[in-house]
Amino acid sequence: MGKPVDRARPEALIARDASNLLHKYGTGGVIVSVASSAMLVYHAAGGLPSGSFLVWWVVMASALLVRAAYLVYWHSAVANAPNRDTAREIRHFSAGTGAIALIWAAFPVLFFSEITPATRSITAVILAGMAGGAATLLAPVRSLALVYIGLLLLPGSICFLLIGGSENTVPGLLGILCFLVLAASARIANSAAIQAIQLSHDKQQLLIEKELERKQIVSANSELRSLQIALEDANEGLERKVRDRTEKLLNEIRERERYEQELSRLASTDPLTGLGNRSSLIRLITGALSEGSPFGVLFIDLDDFKEVNDVRGHHAGDRVLAIVAERLTTAIPTGSELARWGGDEFVVVLRGIDSEESALNIASSLRQEVSQPIDIGGETVWIDGTIGISLFPDHGTTSDKLIRAADVAMYAAKQQRHHRVRLFDPLLAEHVAKGHFLGQCLSAAIANEELTVVYQPIVSSNNSRCVSMEALVRWRHPDHGPVPPNEFIPLAERSGDILALGRWVLMEACRQAAQWPGPEPPSVSVNVSAAQILAGYLVQDVLEAIGESGLPRHRLHLELTESAFAGDFDRVAPVFAELRGLGIRISLDDFGTGFSSLAYLQQLPIDTIKIDKIFVGGMARETKSIVRAIVSLADALGYEVIAEGVELESQRAALVTLGVGFQQGYLYARPLLAAAVPVWLHQQTGDLQTAR
Ligand code: C2E
Ligand code: MG
Ligand code: MG
Numbered sequence: 001m002g003k004p005v006d007r008a009r010p011e012a013l014i015a016r017d018a019s020n021l022l023h024k025y026g027t028g029g030v031i032v033s034v035a036s037s038a039m040l041v042y043h044a045a046g047g048l049p050s051g052s053f054l055v056w057w058v059v060m061a062s063a064l065l066v067r068a069a070y071l072v073y074w075h076s077a078v079a080n081a082p083n084r085d086t087a088r089e090i091r092h093f094s095a096g097t098g099a100i101a102l103i104w105a106a107f108p109v110l111f112f113s114e115i116t117p118a119t120r121s122i123t124a125v126i127l128a129g130m131a132g133g134a135a136t137l138l139a140p141v142r143s144l145a146l147v148y149i150g151l152l153l154l155p156g157s158i159c160f161l162l163i164g165g166s167e168n169t170v171p172g173l174l175g176i177l178c179f180l181v182l183a184a185s186a187r188i189a190n191s192a193a194i195q196a197i198q199l200s201h202d203k204q205q206l207l208i209e210k211e212l213e214r215k216q217i218v219s220a221n222s223e224l225r226s227l228q229i230a231l232e233d234a235n236e237g238l239e240r241k242v243r244d245r246t247e248k249l250l251n252e253i254r255e256r257e258r259y260e261q262e263l264s265r266l267a268s269t270d271p272l273t274g275l276g277n278r279s280s281l282i283r284l285i286t287g288a289l290s291e292g293s294p295f296g297v298l299f300i301d302l303d304d305f306k307e308v309n310d311v312r313g314h315h316a317g318d319r320v321l322a323i324v325a326e327r328l329t330t331a332i333p334t335g336s337e338l339a340r341w342g343g344d345e346f347v348v349v350l351r352g353i354d355s356e357e358s359a360l361n362i363a364s365s366l367r368q369e370v371s372q373p374i375d376i377g378g379e380t381v382w383i384d385g386t387i388g389i390s391l392f393p394d395h396g397t398t399s400d401k402l403i404r405a406a407d408v409a410m411y412a413a414k415q416q417r418h419h420r421v422r423l424f425d426p427l428l429a430e431h432v433a434k435g436h437f438l439g440q441c442l443s444a445a446i447a448n449e450e451l452t453v454v455y456q457p458i459v460s461s462n463n464s465r466c467v468s469m470e471a472l473v474r475w476r477h478p479d480h481g482p483v484p485p486n487e488f489i490p491l492a493e494r495s496g497d498i499l500a501l502g503r504w505v506l507m508e509a510c511r512q513a514a515q516w517p518g519p520e521p522p523s524v525s526v527n528v529s530a531a532q533i534l535a536g537y538l539v540q541d542v543l544e545a546i547g548e549s550g551l552p553r554h555r556l557h558l559e560l561t562e563s564a565f566a567g568d569f570d571r572v573a574p575v576f577a578e579l580r581g582l583g584i585r586i587s588l589d590d591f592g593t594g595f596s597s598l599a600y601l602q603q604l605p606i607d608t609i610k611i612d613k614i615f616v617g618g619m620a621r622e623t624k625s626i627v628r629a630i631v632s633l634a635d636a637l638g639y640e641v642i643a644e645g646v647e648l649e650s651q652r653a654a655l656v657t658l659g660v661g662f663q664q665g666y667l668y669a670r671p672l673l674a675a676a677v678p679v680w681l682h683q684q685t686g687d688l689q690t691a692r
Contacts, residue, residue, distance in 0.1 A: 010201070015086040017197040018140035022093050023079070025137045026071050030064050032133065033100060036126045037061070044111060044119045052110065060103045067096045094144045101151035104130065108156035112163060120160070124171050127152045128178050135182045139189030140197070146183055153179040270340040272318055273325035281339035284349050285399035289392065296350035296359040299388040299406035300328070300366065301414065305344035306496045308381060310535045316376045320383060323374050331369045333362060347403065356391065356423055363387040363421045386413045390424040405429070411436045414494075438483060439491040442475075446504050451475050453508045454671035457680070458525065458642055458664045461656045466684055468523040468557055469516075470664065471509035472671050473501070493531050502532045503541050510549035510556065512674050518681060525557040525587060530564035533575045542579060553583035559610065561589045569600060577605040587642065591630065602637060609634050611660070613645020619654045631659045 041049040041057040049057055070092065078089060104127060112120055131152040138145035157175030160168045268280035276284065288295045302324065309317035321344065328338050328346060335351040348366070353359050370385035388410025396402040405424040412432045413422035445451055455469035475483045492498040506526050513524035532538050546553055558579065565572055565588065576586050587608040592615055611630055615623050627643070634641045643655045646665030655663055672680055 019086045019089045021140045101148045105151045105155040108159040112159040135186040139193040142190035145186035149182045276339040282399045297390045297402045297406040298348040299410040300346040302344035303384040327369045387421045395424045408432050442497045456671040457669045466522045468525045470525040498529045498531050506545045510545040510551045514549040514551040523555040527559045557585045559587045559589040608640045610642045616645045
């Protein structure tokens with residue numbers, strides 16, 4: 001809102017306006033006074049004044065001059081001054097006016113007696129005229145107007161009356177009457193003037209107020225407008241923010257959806273082959289189940305893939321898997337789906353098959369695709385596959401059962417190497433499933449401390465002295481009880497767990513053998529698998545076991561089956577040659593059961609031949625001849641001979657006669673717990689001493 005109107009001092013404002021009016025018309029009064037006083041004196045003196053007339057006029061002229069100067073000063077310096085003292089101004093003006101009135105009053109008093117009646121009449125007219133003008137000009141200050149009119153009219157009137165005579169009495173009375181009339185009209189003029197001032201002031205005030213109101217309205221309007229603009233701006237800003245935020249949120253949602261899609265794609269994709277993984281396979285089968293039409297599940301496992309990985313490295317293994325995945329993808333019938341189950345295992349969901357035969361045919365053709373040669377960096381890799389088949393609904397009505405049935409069928413096919421494609425058979429399932437299950441438990445067996453090593457003595461045929469203890473691993477499954485090594489060692493060889501298992505047995509055997517008592521404690525014979533040698537870590541493992549246990553090198557023997565040598569002679573032989581070079585002795589286990597070749601036997605880097613127990617069992621004429629032949633062959637090649645599986649005294653005696661230097665079997669001792677070995681050794685030393 002605007003500034004409040006100043007109504008506090010209206011008298012001061014009225015006084016200011018009154019002062020302005022007085023001073024404004026003052027100049028006219030001065031001019032009239034100068035002219036009329038000059039003319040009066042000229043007339044009274046009858047020409048240019050002299051003497052007292054001149055003095056009067058000089059006084060009058062001087063007063064008027066001072067007044068004129070004062071008025072000039074007022075107009076230039078006071079009228080527009082910011083802080084005016086209007087009471088003082090009016091006092092000064094009144095003083096000047098009073099002085100001039102007194103000079104006028106002095107004229108009749110001084111000169112009426114000596115001037116002519118005509119001059120007196122002229123004087124009366126001039127004074128009446130001057131008084132009449134003053135009634136209006138001095139109206140703003142009533143007292144001043146009254147004083148001025150009084151001074152101009154009353155002394156002259158009195159002088160007229162004092163001179164006497166009818167020609168003077170009438171003007172005297174007229175003068176007094178004139179005074180009364182002018183006094184009354186001065187009073188009316190004063191109130192009119194004050195009213196006019198008041199009105200003009202009110203008008204001005206009104207105008208100011210109006211202007212203020214207008215300004216207030218304008219400013220309120222502009223405030224309103226700027227408020228409106230600010231509101232519009234804020235609104236627009238808010239809308240923009242909402243738009244931006246919405247856009248950002250939408251982008252975030254889209255981004256998140258993309259991310260989730262990518263995540264779920266990655267989560268259901270096998271990165272190596274680009275095929276679906278287990279979870280996507282289960283979704284596929286669940287989808288097929290919901291449709292209700294018959295379909296097949298093919299479980300494909302690559303044969304000897306471990307070997308590719310171990311021998312040629314993981315990079316080559318990955319290439320093989322990728323190539324096989326590509327081949328299978330193009331070979332599967334339209335509508336069917338392929339996924340990677342894990343490792344070297346693939347699963348096909350075979351849609352639209354109408355019979356077991358068609359499933360078997362498709363599986364056979366897929367196997368053929370897998371068994372095509374693969375070129376890896378210029379080298380040809382031969383790989384084969386084994387395929388198990390389960391059918392919906394005959395072999396299961398859930399994805400889990402169907403996959404497990406196909407897996408069991410595959411496992412059964414693996415065990416009978418000549419059947420590489422096999423349909424699930426419920427009768428076989430239990431038997432196969434157990435082996436399969438055990439295979440899966442094996443990797444945890446070492447960590448769970450389910451494995452132990454037992455020791456079976458090998459004694460000299462001459463004096464029954466124990467020369468070595470064969471380390472034989474034992475596995476007691478928490479649910480299935482003891483599992484024979486003939487069952488789980490092949491499983492471990494297939495799964496690759498044999499590496500960890502073999503390393504553990506080696507460490508354990510060396511560690512315990514190093515503790516055995518006596519001046520000449522026996523050696524320890526540890527069985528090793530071909531897979532351990534092919535993996536390339538055997539020498540390193542042996543050195544570690546010897547180093548950590550402190551067992552002298554000559555007290556470590558390694559046993560390897562004949563078939564393992566024959567399988568990959570070129571790669572196995574150098575490893576044993578190296579080990580022999582380190583002072584470790586090598587035995588050829590189960591001799592006579594494998595593909596024996598004299599040509600190989602001659603080149604083998606071995607120290608001992610272990611004749612398999614099948615040749616010891618009966619000791620019939622033919623077997624005796626075979627043993628004799630083996631002994632003479634070994635003699636010729638410089639190898640020692642151990643016969644295993646000696647259970648009877650007759651067998652022992654026959655073997656001695658045949659020249660077999662060392663024997664092992666239940667006749668001497670069953671495999672002993674590690675803790676029982678020192679006791680047995682003590683006892684044996686005692687027995688030997690007694691015998692001597
Ligand atoms: P192997 O090396 O020929 O071991 C001899 C097997 O014959 C052992 O069976 C032993 O208990 C058994 N045996 C010993 N004396 C007699 C006897 O008088 N009569 C009969 N009937 N059998 C006798 P086990 O312990 O069941 O081992 C079977 C095979 O498992 C072993 O044959 C060996 O090839 C393998 N094996 C055992 N432990 C290990 C191991 O730590 N690593 C590897 N790679 N293979 C092992
Ligand atoms: Mg053995
Ligand atoms: Mg053996």
